[in-house]
Each structure stands twice: as structure tokens, then as C-alpha cells.
Amino acid sequence: MQKIRRLLYQWVSDINFWWAIILVSAVLIVYYPVFYAGYLLNFDDNSHLVFNALSTSGNWRTALNIFLTPDNANKTYVPLTMLTFFYENMFVGFHPWISHGINLALHLAVCGVAVLFGRELGLTRFVIYAGVFLFAIHPVHVEAVAWVTARKDLLYSLFYLAALISYLRYVKDGKAKDYIFALIAAGLSVLSKPMALSLPLVLFLLDWYRGRPFTWKLVWEKITFFCVVEPIAMVTYVMNARVSVFSWSYSPLLWVWSAVFYIQKFVFPSILVPLYGITTPVSLNSPEYLRSCLVLVCILLIFWRFRRNKIIVFSIFFYYLSLFFLFRTDIYDLTFVADRFMYLASLGFCFCFGIAVEYFYCRRGQLLVRWMLFLLILLLMILSVAQVRIWKNTYSLWGHNVKIRGSQYVLNQYGESLLVDRYFDDNREDFTSDLGVSLGANSAALQRVYSRTLRQKVDIVRKVKALKFFRRALEKDPELQSTTTVTILMNTGTIYADFKQYARALALLNKAMQITSFSPVDLASVYYNRGVVHDLMGEKNLAIGDFSRVIELMGGGSFTAYFNRATLFFEQQRFDAAWQDILVVMQTQPLSFPAYELAISIANAKGDNELVQKIVKLKDFYMKFERKR
Numbered sequence: 001m002q003k004i005r006r007l008l009y010q011w012v013s014d015i016n017f018w019w020a021i022i023l024v025s026a027v028l029i030v031y032y033p034v035f036y037a038g039y040l041l042n043f044d045d046n047s048h049l050v051f052n053a054l055s056t057s058g059n060w061r062t063a064l065n066i067f068l069t070p071d072n073a074n075k076t077y078v079p080l081t082m083l084t085f086f087y088e089n090m091f092v093g094f095h096p097w098i099s100h101g102i103n104l105a106l107h108l109a110v111c112g113v114a115v116l117f118g119r120e121l122g123l124t125r126f127v128i129y130a131g132v133f134l135f136a137i138h139p140v141h142v143e144a145v146a147w148v149t150a151r152k153d154l155l156y157s158l159f160y161l162a163a164l165i166s167y168l169r170y171v172k173d174g175k176a177k178d179y180i181f182a183l184i185a186a187g188l189s190v191l192s193k194p195m196a197l198s199l200p201l202v203l204f205l206l207d208w209y210r211g212r213p214f215t216w217k218l219v220w221e222k223i224t225f226f227c228v229v230e231p232i233a234m235v236t237y238v239m240n241a242r243v244s245v246f247s248w249s250y251s252p253l254l255w256v257w258s259a260v261f262y263i264q265k266f267v268f269p270s271i272l273v274p275l276y277g278i279t280t281p282v283s284l285n286s287p288e289y290l291r292s293c294l295v296l297v298c299i300l301l302i303f304w305r306f307r308r309n310k311i312i313v314f315s316i317f318f319y320y321l322s323l324f325f326l327f328r329t330d331i332y333d334l335t336f337v338a339d340r341f342m343y344l345a346s347l348g349f350c351f352c353f354g355i356a357v358e359y360f361y362c363r364r365g366q367l368l369v370r371w372m373l374f375l376l377i378l379l380l381m382i383l384s385v386a387q388v389r390i391w392k393n394t395y396s397l398w399g400h401n402v403k404i405r406g407s408q409y410v411l412n413q414y415g416e417s418l419l420v421d422r423y424f425d426d427n428r429e430d431f432t433s434d435l436g437v438s439l440g441a442n443s444a445a446l447q448r449v450y451s452r453t454l455r456q457k458v459d460i461v462r463k464v465k466a467l468k469f470f471r472r473a474l475e476k477d478p479e480l481q482s483t484t485t486v487t488i489l490m491n492t493g494t495i496y497a498d499f500k501q502y503a504r505a506l507a508l509l510n511k512a513m514q515i516t517s518f519s520p521v522d523l524a525s526v527y528y529n530r531g532v533v534h535d536l537m538g539e540k541n542l543a544i545g546d547f548s549r550v551i552e553l554m555g556g557g558s559f560t561a562y563f564n565r566a567t568l569f570f571e572q573q574r575f576d577a578a579w580q581d582i583l584v585v586m587q588t589q590p591l592s593f594p595a596y597e598l599a600i601s602i603a604n605a606k607g608d609n610e611l612v613q614k615i616v617k618l619k620d621f622y623m624k625f626e627r628k629r
Helices: 002-013 015-036 045-050 060-068 079-091 096-120 125-137 139-146 148-173 176-192 194-209 216-239 251-267 287-305 310-326 339-345 347-363 366-390 394-404 408-418 421-426 428-436 443-450 454-475 483-498 502-513 520-537 540-554 559-571 575-588 593-606 609-628
Strands: none
Touching: 015 096, 015 125, 015 139, 015 366, 045 079, 045 148, 060 079, 079 096, 079 148, 079 176, 096 125, 096 139, 096 148, 096 347, 125 347, 125 366, 139 148, 139 251, 139 339, 139 366, 148 176, 148 194, 148 339, 176 194, 176 216, 194 216, 194 310, 251 287, 251 310, 251 339, 287 310, 310 339, 310 347, 339 347, 347 366, 366 394, 394 408, 408 454, 408 483, 454 483, 483 502, 483 520, 502 520, 520 540, 520 559, 540 559, 559 575, 559 593, 575 593, 593 609
């Protein structure tokens, strides 16, 4: 008992213990709003985990399929990340607060491993603590922590740092076990996210940092890492392969802009959004690109001024080696740049911050430095809390983004968020305040609106407000060529269908079908929405035709189309055809209980009591299974 007391006393009296308590407390203060946040269903949380077959279907035996099947929903090979979603769903089911709690725990784990990494680099305790504290609360890291889909950034960073720590220990002691552990951690890192492809290059940087002379032995040590990391990362590269376009008129400026973008956001994290825009035209006449060139010149001057300071040189090279493959020379996708890419790459700069604080603390007035440090930390924590609140749901996220950058995609995403019922309850005051907004000059329409209940009024105002944003989004593409335009036309058509303006809804959906630049999946979505409109109009045969087209395009993978077509067949008393469709739904989606209800109705209509009993037993079995889960 006395030994236990002495051990507890040693822990409590240890500065490491109190620093850990302060760090965890600060992180919880900053990120506590995530426990009240939801999934971002129109920003990859749906395709990554909530509706992804890799994470929601199967059992213990099918977990291996995750490593054999790339995630086609996002064209990435991140099996270890998908495995965490798989087991999370299997053990506890998908609950937003649990998913966010796991991300937060991973962030704390990364902070702990960052402390060990700083020790292996030989930094002082003061520098490590100050640097990791900045890393833990910095606003630019909120996206990686508060967005469930960004778990891959946390996982890859955790194993990435573990690999670097083990390699530094191998360099120090020459033990084979440390080299093997570094190799395993590198493999786990790239299985979490392909960004780990930079790890072998960073190992060369660690050799320089340790003062190892460049020999063939160093090269052979890295070849094994290249053989492990690069083929796995290549899977994602092949899935996203395209021909890069280079132009001397703008590509160098784009490269410079993207190369310094993250540093600018790290130093001035006042405006952070999920999707950033590119200022056009790309020219030195633009203040944004001129400023980027000046920032790059400043970085080069800092490098030259402190070229003998190993940690500063290491931090600059660690940043560029970690992200060099993300510095773009052309514009081709939405995520040209993103805050989450800076998560691991900023660690070196955080350590540089620790060095600067230690320098001024030791050589200047300690009281002044303490107050300045306290105010800086307080400001960053306030910015981080505000940023975390922005990631509460898609309504708050896109509402913030649309104020900063009203691109076509952002306008559409915000319009979609206005139509989600659960966000009405979270933002009741915002929605009800819009009741006073005029819906137009049609007084009869206004009278119809205000004669309804409050909830009905708000629902109409939400749809009208969403319609305004969809129209603004369509104005961004007057030629109607982008794939986002297809989604906008479908969303607009859905609203008109809700307002029973079926002719306008069909006109928009038919216009969407004329766009040739989108995939069969998008075309299937258009057909599905048109089928719903035809069903609402009472055009049952046309609706059946549209749902049949969906099934042809999706290769039998559209379960909702099967279900809707089965319902229409049942209404037309085509019971055999209805049974064939509902059987597909029950076989592929055994937890779809409305399908069992329809199947029972079909069996009753056919007069097959034995079949009814079988369906009832099957339904009861899966209901018990669902309750146990």
C-alpha cells in the first residue's frame, strides 16, 4: 500500500502529469461542442460511413473484404480507416457523439505521440510542451478532428509519427526490432491514408538531422519503406489518375499559391472553411498571387538566415516533404486545398513556436512573455471553439462557407441543408425569423402560407429559401455543363414537385438528362427523381418505366427503385412482378422492415398463407437481431 501511495505521489508531483492534465483539459474545452454535433450527410460522412456498404454490412468474416475492396464512393484506398468505421458500427452502431469521441481520442493520442517524437528529436521539455499545446488547440486542425470522415488524417498521423519515432530509435541504437516496428507503422499509416507516401523521404530528412553521412546503406534502408508504402498509395493514385495540364502562364503561380497557402492559414487562422476558392485570373496582377510570392521569398530568407538551426530547417523541409504532392499546377477538383492537409505537416512549425517562446522567455521579461503567451493561447482557443461550432451540422457548415465563398457547389450544399428536417430543430430561431421574408408579389400564395400551422409555414419558407440558393447556383453555370448542375436541377425539381408544380419539375429533370458530362449513377438519380414525380402525378406506367431504367443503369443495385416499382406493381395488382422486386429488396437489405410489410401484403393478395407466415418469422428474426445490435 505504501508503494502505491509513493507511486501516486510521484505521478502527481511529476510535471509531465500536470502538463498532460492541462493539455487534455484544454482540448476538451475547445472540442466539447463536437459531442453535440451530427454527421455531415452531404459532405462525405454519408458515403464514407453512414451509407457505405464497406462499413455498414457484413460480419466478422467479411471484415477482410475491406482490405480487398477500394472505397469506390470516394475513390480512395483507406482500409484501416474503413475498418474502424466497420467495427464501430458492429459494436455500438453509428451514433454521432461516439464517432466524434473516437476522433477526439485519436487527436489526444497524436498529441501524446508528438511529445515522444519531440523527445527523440532532442528538444527541451519546454519546447515540446509549448509546441504540442499549440498543435492540440490550433484552429487549422479543427477540420481533421471535428469532421468524422477526416479520421483518416488522425490515424495516418498517429502511425506516421510512430514510424518516425521507431526509426530515430533505430538510428540511435541500431536495433532491428525498431526498424521492423517502423516498417509496420509505416504500413499502417499508408493503409489509413495515402498521404503517408511521403514517409520514406522524411526518413532521409531524419538521417540528415541526426548527422548520418549519406551512404548506400541509408538508401537500402529506405528501399524497404518505398516497397511497403508506395504500392499501397498507388491504388488511390490509379483510381484518380488523370492527365495533368501544365501552362507556363499560370501553373508556376498556382504551385506557389498552394505551397504557401497552408502556412498563411497556420499563421493567420481567422477565416477557415471546408472548401476554398481559387482567384481567377491567375496572374501576378492579383494581390493574392503577388502576396503568395512574397511569402515564399520570406520563407526562403528565413531558411537562409537560420540555415544552421537544425530544427528550423527540419520544420521547413518536413512541411514541404509532407505536402509536395498536394501543391497543384492546375485546377481540377473541389479540394484544391484543405485545412486537414496541414494537420501533420504543421508539427514542425509548432516546435519552432516552442523554440521562440523559450527564447523570449529566457532572454526577455518573463512576466511580459507569460501575458503575451496567455493572450495568444486564449485567442486561439476562442477561434477553435468558434470553428468547432461551425462543424455542428451541414446547415451551420455551409451557412458559414456561403458567406465566405458562394461557389456553385457551396450554394447547392447550403440549399440541401435547408431541406433536412433535423436541422430545423437545431436552428428553429433562424428558420422562424425567415417567416417575415416575402415570398413574392402573389398575395394569394402568402395567404396560403400564413393560414397554415407554424411548422408548415416554416417548411414552406425553408423550401423557398433553398430554391433561391439553387437558382443562384444555376446562375454560376449558364451553359449547364457541370456535374453539380445535375444535382441542383434535381433538387430544384424536387421542391417544385413538393409544391405540386409537376410540369416545372419534369422540365428541370428532363433538362438534367441532356447534360452529357455526368456518370451513369447521376443519370440513374435523375431517372429515380423523375419516377417519383410521375408517381405523384398518377402516371404509374411512366413511373415504372423510370424505376426500371434506374435498375438497368445501377445493375440491380438500386434497392429503393426496386421497392418503389414493387409498390406500383402491387397497386396495379401485378402481384408476381411485385413479388420478384420485393424479394430482391429483402435478400439484399434484410433490415429493411417496410419491405417485409409490403411482402406480407403481396402474399396476402396472392392468398398464400404459408408464405405470409414465413415472411412474418423472417421479419421477427431480423427485428430481434437489430435490437441486440
